[in-house]
Amino acid sequence: MNDTAVGAGRRRGLLGTGLLATLAAVVATTLAAALAQAMGVDFEIPDGGEAIPLPGFAVVTGFFSVVGIVIAAALRRWSARPAERFVWTAVSLTVVSLVPPLLSGANTAAVTALVALHLVPAAVIIPALARSLRAAGRR
Known part of the structure; x- marks a missing residue:
């Protein structure tokens, strides 16, 4: 196999893993937000006066997960230790990302839920992309 084919396989591997992890993170975060709402958490931010809609969690999670894929791809290309650098980054x-919820002025339940909703996708995306970067390095 030539270098171009190997490079394309690595990109597909990272991209495929990243997109599957993004889908899983979006579903997990949206379900967690729905569960929090069902338990009575209102995601109303005092200064804005509006509640964060459930689809908003999915969109923001998807967007920042894709940003993570881009960062992982850049580190794979330009770093000697992409998996380690990706995890640290x-x-x-x-x-x-935990700072805005803590400074939002929302009630304790909303702040706690928002912090958890930042950690849920991170717990899905970071390990998946790190594993993919490590696997790409062994090829």
């Missing part, structure tokens, strides 16, 4: 960005 993704965990750091996840921690930064």
Whole structure:
């Protein structure tokens, strides 16, 4: 197999894994948000006055999951240790993403749910992409 075919296989592997993980993260996050709403959590942010709609969780999760795939692909191309760099980068960005809910002024239940809803997709996406990057490095 030539280098071009190997490179294409790695891209498909990372992309395929990333898209499947994105789908899983979107479903898990949306279900968790629906469960939180069913338990009485309102996702109303005091300054905005509007509640975060359930589809909003899916859209934001999908968008930032795709951003994670792009970061993973860039690190695979330009880093000597892409899996390790990806984990550090993704965990750091996840921690930064926890700041807005903590500063939102929402009630304790909403803040707790929002923090959890940041951690749910991270728990799905980060390990999946890290595994894919490690597997690509062994080929």
